[in-house]
Amino acid sequence: MYRGSRITAPDGRSTGDDCAVKYYFDPAQDERVDREIRALEGFRHPNLANVIEHGRISVKGESVRFVAWEYIDGEPLDLKIKNGPLLGKTVACIARDVARAIDHIWSKRIVHRDVGPKNMMLRKGDLEAVLIDLGIARHLFESPLTAPGLTWGTYGYLSPEQCRAEPNLTCHSDVFSLGVSLQEALAGRHPTRGDQQILITSPPKTSDLAPSSPAALADAIDLMLSLRAPFRPLPAALVIRFADLAARL
Amino acid sequence: MFYYNAKYTFALPGQAPGAIAGGIIPASAMPAGQLVRRDFRKYPYLQHRLFDPQLYLASIDPDVSAKSVINLASWPWFCPGAVPEYDSDTHHSVKNWKDLHADTLLQSWRNCLPDKPDTIADAAKAAVKAQLQLGCEMIILPGPLTTLATQQYATETEWIDAGLEACKELKVGLPVLATVAISDNVLRGVAPTQNPLLQTITNQLSARGELAGAYILPELASESGYVCTNRDTLLCLLLLIDDLVRGAGKTALVNYVGTFGAVASAAGASVWSSGYYRGQRRLKLADFEDQEGRAMPRYHSVKLAGDVGLQNDIQTAYRQFGDRILIDTKDGRSLIQSLAAGTYPPPEWEYSQSNIAAAGGHYTEVAYRLGQIATQTSDKRIETVQRWLEGAVLWSSNLQRVGITSSSQTELTHQAVWLNAFKAWRAHARL
Numbered sequence: 001m002y003r004g005s006r007i008t009a010p011d012g013r014s015t016g017d018d019c020a021v022k023y024y025f026d027p028a029q030d031e032r033v034d035r036e037i038r039a040l041e042g043f044r045h046p047n048l049a050n051v052i053e054h055g056r057i058s059v060k061g062e063s064v065r066f067v068a069w070e071y072i073d074g075e076p077l078d079l080k081i082k083n084g085p086l087l088g089k090t091v092a093c094i095a096r097d098v099a100r101a102i103d104h105i106w107s108k109r110i111v112h113r114d115v116g117p118k119n120m121m122l123r124k125g126d127l128e129a130v131l132i133d134l135g136i137a138r139h140l141f142e143s144p145l146t147a148p149g150l151t152w153g154t155y156g157y158l159s160p161e162q163c164r165a166e167p168n169l170t171c172h173s174d175v176f177s178l179g180v181s182l183q184e185a186l187a188g189r190h191p192t193r194g195d196q197q198i199l200i201t202s203p204p205k206t207s208d209l210a211p212s213s214p215a216a217l218a219d220a221i222d223l224m225l226s227l228r229a230p231f232r233p234l235p236a237a238l239v240i241r242f243a244d245l246a247a248r249l
Numbered sequence: 250m251f252y253y254n255a256k257y258t259f260a261l262p263g264q265a266p267g268a269i270a271g272g273i274i275p276a277s278a279m280p281a282g283q284l285v286r287r288d289f290r291k292y293p294y295l296q297h298r299l300f301d302p303q304l305y306l307a308s309i310d311p312d313v314s315a316k317s318v319i320n321l322a323s324w325p326w327f328c329p330g331a332v333p334e335y336d337s338d339t340h341h342s343v344k345n346w347k348d349l350h351a352d353t354l355l356q357s358w359r360n361c362l363p364d365k366p367d368t369i370a371d372a373a374k375a376a377v378k379a380q381l382q383l384g385c386e387m388i389i390l391p392g393p394l395t396t397l398a399t400q401q402y403a404t405e406t407e408w409i410d411a412g413l414e415a416c417k418e419l420k421v422g423l424p425v426l427a428t429v430a431i432s433d434n435v436l437r438g439v440a441p442t443q444n445p446l447l448q449t450i451t452n453q454l455s456a457r458g459e460l461a462g463a464y465i466l467p468e469l470a471s472e473s474g475y476v477c478t479n480r481d482t483l484l485c486l487l488l489l490i491d492d493l494v495r496g497a498g499k500t501a502l503v504n505y506v507g508t509f510g511a512v513a514s515a516a517g518a519s520v521w522s523s524g525y526y527r528g529q530r531r532l533k534l535a536d537f538e539d540q541e542g543r544a545m546p547r548y549h550s551v552k553l554a555g556d557v558g559l560q561n562d563i564q565t566a567y568r569q570f571g572d573r574i575l576i577d578t579k580d581g582r583s584l585i586q587s588l589a590a591g592t593y594p595p596p597e598w599e600y601s602q603s604n605i606a607a608a609g610g611h612y613t614e615v616a617y618r619l620g621q622i623a624t625q626t627s628d629k630r631i632e633t634v635q636r637w638l639e640g641a642v643l644w645s646s647n648l649q650r651v652g653i654t655s656s657s658q659t660e661l662t663h664q665a666v667w668l669n670a671f672k673a674w675r676a677h678a679r680l
């Protein structure tokens with residue numbers, strides 16, 4: 001991912017707006033990139049990085065795909081966590097905004113599949129978050145690009161359904177991954193130090209990881225880590241719950 | 250709460266209680282043109298009515314189930330445009346309409362299930378519209394029968410989403426239920442708590458906030474009697490209900506499980522539906538047809554959670570245990586009195602073809618009373634059902650001890666299976 005400047009406006013001139021540009025050198029990824037673009041082109045959402053432009057450019061004589069995204073002025077959550085645990089209010093804001101993004105993409109029956117700190121940008125001020133990179137998102141009604149028995153996502157953030165390689169995931173899966181990320185943000189470290197197996201057999205309690213975190217916040221996060229998917233709250237319900245917490249903390 | 254599975258006549262059998270909470274009208278009961286003209290006001294239980302579009306019957310055999318197929322094919326989600334809709338001016342009577350179009354409907358039946366996104370959308374919309382027109386209290390989205398565990402529930406979710414889209418377009422304000430019609434073939438032989446198909450189903454349904462719940466019906470393809478005798482199937486049903494109700498806060502309605510519906514209500518189902526005839530108690534595509542004309546009377550014992558044969562077994566049981574295995578209902582009273590007086594059987598309980606008014610009324614009153622379990626608190630429901638099933642197991646062994654054997658009339662084998670499934674669910678749910 002590179003920081004660039006938007007190259008074309010409707011009249012053909014550069015606008016000078018900042019953007020994030022992602023280049024795809026591997027032609028085998030073309031279909032995946034197409035899907036990501038198709039998925040995102042229909043979205044304009046404050047908690048999702050919006051696609052500005054996409055196409056091909058020539059790099060050393062080779063045609064390379066690129067996607068230019070809205071540039072998010074802020075910092076990825078994984079880098080932020082490296083500086084230590086985040087405040088309860090900040091965590092509630094992240095939860096509210098990312099849940100809102102998950103809810104929005106799920107309304108189009110799309111599952112992100114890679115919700116984790118590296119794919120969450122915290123805007124300056126730490127009170128707004130944006131979910132980025134739908135590169136491996138899956139639309140429920142499109143044929144899978146993943147071979148049966150394989151799963152996508154990031155180890156340490158996978159839901160039990162992802163670990164079972166269920167092909168038709170739902171928003172419940174993204175909610176689980178968000179829950180892990182929120183625990184990490186509150187604790188300042190990964191809740192199981194990266195151990196995926198513990199996460200999907202006996203996920204730790206938030207209050208054990210971050211004893212000083214507000215009880216209502218910890219309880220809400222714990223529910224997101226329910227091992228049985230139907231027992232996890234829907235993203236729309238999380239938006240309401242975390243918005244309330246963010247206002248009160 | 251017990252709902253009655255309505256049939257063509259709508260009338261409840263015998264002296265069945267008028268206070269029955271509601272009814273489910275299946276699409277196969279009569280042709281579309283006829284149902285939309287029926288007056289529901291005469292039937293108190295149908296003031297709370299649901300309509301089952303029965304899309305899951307799309308593969309029934311027209312050679313076996315001609316009458317049902319003609320009725321089903323008259324609804325626009327099956328064979329759209331196959332024949333003109335019934336019109337009283339043109340056809341004068343439904344009989345004329347049937348006579349005129351029966352052959353075409355039967356011929357167009359095979360492979361008539363929509364399978365393209367736009368035809369699925371049209372079919373789903375037609376099913377929602379029909380229910381709005383019929384004044385139903387909830388909308389049951391049409392759904393196909395799940396017969397393969399390997400298809401990841403993709404076709405089923407496509408139908409659900411098409412139905413939800415139709416509800417949005419038609420601005421439906423009623424609770425919307427997804428149909429979960431599932432063959433027991435895909436539920437047997439896999440540990441229910443680990444069954445990936447079950448996990449996929451509950452995952453998909455609970456993720457759709459627009460759904461109020463599910464209308465669940467197992468197809469007992471592997472059973473020959475009136476009741477389900479397989480632990481895996483029953484436990485799957487209870488787990489499915491639990492995930493939806495306790496997990497996702499949704500509603501679960503269950504049909505075609507006989508009085509196991511009372512067990513389902515302990516697991517959280519708010520409504521279960523049944524009726525006297527075999528076709529009202531359980532669903533099996535292979536023999537799906539209205540055979541009530543040939544039905545024989547059966548006595549349902551609440552204590553046994555099963556039927557006791559009227560030819561010999563009920564007298565043997567009475568000689569050994571008195572009326573302890575019987576229950577006083579309006580229609581069953583004369584049977585108890587005749588056994589006590591040694592004048593068994595009274596005419597209304599004589600074991601002869603079609604003599605089923607009293608037996609039907611008795612079964613319906615029993616089901617109604619079992620339906621009252623749903624009014625108890627969750628803890629109380631569970632304890633009531635556990636005691637009931639333990640008692641049923643005991644009665645099953647008591648009857649066997651005095652020489653009564655399991656037969657097509659007397660059901661003595663499923664009680665232990667029901668109790669086992671219920672206990673396994675409780676252990677899993679930690680309740």
